[in-house]
Amino acid sequence: MTAKASETMTANRPLHLAVVGSIGLDTIETPVEKRVDILGGSVSYACAAASFFVKTGMVGVVGTDFPEAYEALYRRLGIDTSGLQKQDGKTFRWSGVYERNMNARRTLSTDLNVFESFSPKLPTDYRQAPCILLGNISPDLQLHVLDQAQAATFVVADTMDLWIRIAREDLMRVIARSGMLMLNDEEAELLTGERSIRRSADILLGWGPSHVVIKRGEYGAVLASRSGLFLVPAFPVDAVVDPTGAGDSFAGAFMGALAEAGSTDDKAMRRALLFGSVVASFGVEAFSLDAFLNLTRADIDARFQTLLAMTRVE
Amino acid sequence: MTAKASETMTANRPLHLAVVGSIGLDTIETPVEKRVDILGGSVSYACAAASFFVKTGMVGVVGTDFPEAYEALYRRLGIDTSGLQKQDGKTFRWSGVYERNMNARRTLSTDLNVFESFSPKLPTDYRQAPCILLGNISPDLQLHVLDQAQAATFVVADTMDLWIRIAREDLMRVIARSGMLMLNDEEAELLTGERSIRRSADILLGWGPSHVVIKRGEYGAVLASRSGLFLVPAFPVDAVVDPTGAGDSFAGAFMGALAEAGSTDDKAMRRALLFGSVVASFGVEAFSLDAFLNLTRADIDARFQTLLAMTRVE
Numbered sequence: 099m100t101a102k103a104s105e106t107m108t109a110n111r112p113l114h115l116a117v118v119g120s121i122g123l124d125t126i127e128t129p130v131e132k133r134v135d136i137l138g139g140s141v142s143y144a145c146a147a148a149s150f151f152v153k154t155g156m157v158g159v160v161g162t163d164f165p166e167a168y169e170a171l172y173r174r175l176g177i178d179t180s181g182l183q184k185q186d187g188k189t190f191r192w193s194g195v196y197e198r199n200m201n202a203r204r205t206l207s208t209d210l211n212v213f214e215s216f217s218p219k220l221p222t223d224y225r226q227a228p229c230i231l232l233g234n235i236s237p238d239l240q241l242h243v244l245d246q247a248q249a250a251t252f253v254v255a256d257t258m259d260l261w262i263r264i265a266r267e268d269l270m271r272v273i274a275r276s277g278m279l280m281l282n283d284e285e286a287e288l289l290t291g292e293r294s295i296r297r298s299a300d301i302l303l304g305w306g307p308s309h310v311v312i313k314r315g316e317y318g319a320v321l322a323s324r325s326g327l328f329l330v331p332a333f334p335v336d337a338v339v340d341p342t343g344a345g346d347s348f349a350g351a352f353m354g355a356l357a358e359a360g361s362t363d364d365k366a367m368r369r370a371l372l373f374g375s376v377v378a379s380f381g382v383e384a385f386s387l388d389a390f391l392n393l394t395r396a397d398i399d400a401r402f403q404t405l406l407a408m409t410r411v412e
Numbered sequence: 413m414t415a416k417a418s419e420t421m422t423a424n425r426p427l428h429l430a431v432v433g434s435i436g437l438d439t440i441e442t443p444v445e446k447r448v449d450i451l452g453g454s455v456s457y458a459c460a461a462a463s464f465f466v467k468t469g470m471v472g473v474v475g476t477d478f479p480e481a482y483e484a485l486y487r488r489l490g491i492d493t494s495g496l497q498k499q500d501g502k503t504f505r506w507s508g509v510y511e512r513n514m515n516a517r518r519t520l521s522t523d524l525n526v527f528e529s530f531s532p533k534l535p536t537d538y539r540q541a542p543c544i545l546l547g548n549i550s551p552d553l554q555l556h557v558l559d560q561a562q563a564a565t566f567v568v569a570d571t572m573d574l575w576i577r578i579a580r581e582d583l584m585r586v587i588a589r590s591g592m593l594m595l596n597d598e599e600a601e602l603l604t605g606e607r608s609i610r611r612s613a614d615i616l617l618g619w620g621p622s623h624v625v626i627k628r629g630e631y632g633a634v635l636a637s638r639s640g641l642f643l644v645p646a647f648p649v650d651a652v653v654d655p656t657g658a659g660d661s662f663a664g665a666f667m668g669a670l671a672e673a674g675s676t677d678d679k680a681m682r683r684a685l686l687f688g689s690v691v692a693s694f695g696v697e698a699f700s701l702d703a704f705l706n707l708t709r710a711d712i713d714a715r716f717q718t719l720l721a722m723t724r725v726e
Contacts, residue, residue: 199607293513295648317631320648329722331643334609334634368725408643409723411682 113178114152114357116224117144117350118243119233119256120213121158121182125193126342126385128200133340136386137168138192140233140256143343144350146390147377148231149176150398151354155224157181157243159216161189175390180221185212200338201315220246229357231349232276234258237268244275252362254278256349262288274306277362280349282313295320296327309367311352313345321371325364330371333379333405340385344378351377376401427492428466428671430538431458431664432557433547433570434527435472435496439507440656440699442514447654450700451482452506454547454570457657458664460704461691462545463490464712465668469538471495471557473530475503489704494535499526514652515629534560543671545663546590548572551582558589566676568592570663576602588620591676594663596627609634610641623681625666627659635685639678644685647693647719654699658692665691690715 119140126133141158148154155178162184172179190213193206218239230247232240232255240255247253255276261269262285269289273279279302283295292298295312299322302310311330313319318332352374359366376398380389433454440447455472462468469492476498486493504527507520532553544561546554546569554569561567569590575583576599587593593616597609606612609626613636616624625644627633632646666688673680690712694703 294650294652296650314631317628326718327648327722329645329648331645331723334641334643336608336610365726372725404640406725408641409645409725411686411720411723412679 111153113155113223113227115148115154115229115231115353116157116181116220116227116247117141117148117154117231117233117353118157118218118240119144119231119235119346120190121156121160121164122190122192122213123164124342124386125191125206126340127193127195128340129196129198131339131385133385135191137171138342138386139190140235140343140346142172142387143346143381144231144233144353145172145177146175146387147347147350147374147381148354148357150351150377150390150393150395151358151373152229153178154350154354155179155181155221155227157183157218157220157224159183159185159190159212159218161185161187161212164189171387171391175387181219181224183216183219185215187212194342196341200341203341218243218246225249228252229353230254231353232256232272233346233349234261237261237265237272240272241268241275244272252277252356254280254349254353256280256345257285259285259288270305273302276307278309278311279305279307280311280313280345282315282345286312296322299327311371313348315341315344318375319348319371321367323364323367328364328368328371330368330375331405331409333375333401333408335379335383338382341382342385344382347381348374348378350374372402372405373398376405425467427469427537427541429462429468429543429545429667430471430495430534430541430561431455431462431468431545431547431667432471432532432554433458433545433549433660434504435470435474435478436504436506436527437478438656438700439505439520440654441507441509442654443510443512445653445699447699449505451485452656452700453504454549454657454660456486456701457660457695458545458547458667459486459491460489460701461661461664461688461695462668462671464665464691464704464707464709465672465687466543467492468664468668469493469495469535469541471497471532471534471538473497473499473504473526473532475499475501475526478503485701485705489701495533495538497530497533499529501526508656510655514655517655532557532560539563542566543667544568545667546570546586547660547663548575551575551579551586554586555582555589558586566591566670568594568663568667570594570659571599573599573602584619587616590621592623592625593619593621594625594627594659596629596659600626610636613641622676625685627662629655629658632689633662633685635681637678637681642678642682642685644682644689645719645723647689647715647722649693649697652696655696656699658696661695662688662692664688686716686719687712690719
């Protein structure tokens with residue numbers, strides 16, 4: 099098949115996954131480097147990661163200052179951008195600084211701008227997507243997306259401490275309507291009052307979802323379901339350049355791999371989570387979406403095999 | 413076989429593993445409980461854990477105040493105590509307090525007492541043991557043990573930040589003479605100047621040992637060798653009661669399982685490390701050695717299978 103033929107086929111393929119979330123211009127300072135107004139946001143990372151597996155569409159909002167080059171970059175990564183809304187005003191901006199060990203970060207500023215009045219609208223073909231990833235946005239917007247997603251068979255919801263504190267009721271509605279809740283260990287503790295991953299996951303499963311993923315940063319994640327726990331290893335990279343968006347890349351690649359597998363059985367879940375770890379590990383080796391630009395599916399598959407070999411006992 | 417016959421056989425079996433380290437009376441405060449003068453020390457935890465697998469002998473020192481009940485407890489756990497030295501004076505004492513999340517601990521006091529003039533002496537049969545675990549004591553004492561261990565085929569050395577800071581030269585000699593160095597992630601960074609586990613392990617392997625294990629507390633550990641990395645999962649427990657000695661139990665059970673397997677090939681190493689995780693996970697579910705008192709090999713094997721199932725992808 100020629101490259102051209104492949105592109106045409108991609109354009110005509112039905113959408114497998116719709117992702118909603120934030121799009122931001124990030125200013126990030128690490129111990130070794132500072133980058134200004136680089137492309138970020140949960141939907142950017144998640145869609146870039148998912149697009150290695152299936153046709154993925156983004157739902158997000160940008161302002162009139164959003165660089166044309168960044169829109170072109172989305173398309174170059176194979177992301178469907180028909181759900182990208184442009185609004186009068188400035189694009190959401192975030193700036194933060196990472197401490198020496200890259201584990202702790204401090205937010206310097208957050209300017210919501212057009213994100214403040216964001217009302218996600220799913221294009222017609224997005225409404226038929228079987229997989230929906232609700233990136234970290236306010237729970238009422240996540241509910242609004244769910245109301246439009248008529249064909250969804252598997253919904254994953256991400257969240258953050260802010261919504262747990264100020265919008266718990268709406269968040270509980272999102273959780274009850276999701277197949278999987280994905281959050282980090284601190285958020286799980288804040289939401290359930292339990293520090294133990296096991297107890298915390300049990301409580302969350304009791305609220306509706308069939309699966310819960312508790313993320314632990316550079317240490318991987320834990321999947322909990324009725325069939326028990328699965329310890330998701332993180333791929334150990336040589337050097338973390340910028341950990342921003344790692345959780346979103348993890349979620350996106352997981353959803354993409356799962357949609358590609360066309361199954362939510364235990365084996366498909368575990369494999370998809372490993373793909374999440376692998377793609378996230380590439381993502382943190384560069385700023386913004388840079389690491390994804392020259393990445394191939396073959397690179398991903400090779401690292402997947404390496405990660406399997408790093409966890410295999412017998 | 414009757415229990416009596418089994419005991420006799422145990423007494424006559426050759427020693428597979430000799431462990432040297434500290435014996436302490438610990439006073440420990442956690443967010444929910446305080447315990448005074450409970451049995452602790454690296455050699456106590458390591459020997460208790462190893463004894464589930466092979467005949468294990470301890471080399472350590474106590475004072476005249478050391479309770480007879482604690483000596484009886486060692487024997488009840490099946491530990492060979494012929495290398496236990498009793499000296500005039502008081503037993504080593506440590507007291508510390510754990511923060512709410514049990515990850516951070518603060519030392520309140522350390523009284524070396526008889527440990528200050530400790531000179532480890534290996535009984536004749538210990539000198540023929542094929543496996544030696546050098547628990548965390550000063551590197552010059554670890555070297556002194558190595559000089560006596562004439563039949564050692566596999567030596568594992570543990571260490572801590574103090575020795576890295578004040579006795580680096582002797583520590584380098586210990587590392588060069590060991591088959592495996594075991595230390596936590598912060599110690600590895602302090603020793604090599606590298607935060608990346610991968611880079612840090614490469615440097616440590618260059619100093620002589622064929623294997624390096626970098627421990628990450630509740631997140632497990634990483635084994636590095638010429639055949640690559642193995643990500644050692646930690647078993648997620650419902651509730652951590654007291655994490656003291658977890659690293660020592662991990663090391664002890666690992667060495668015991670390895671000695672039992674009688675092999676240092678990749679599969680034996682990986683299985684032994686999983687046994688380390690399993691036994692350490694039981695250990696933290698109670699204070700001191702309490703969790704080991706009613707623990708059976710069948711309990712350990714069952715949790716081993718559960719942990720395998722939690723990491724298996726295919």
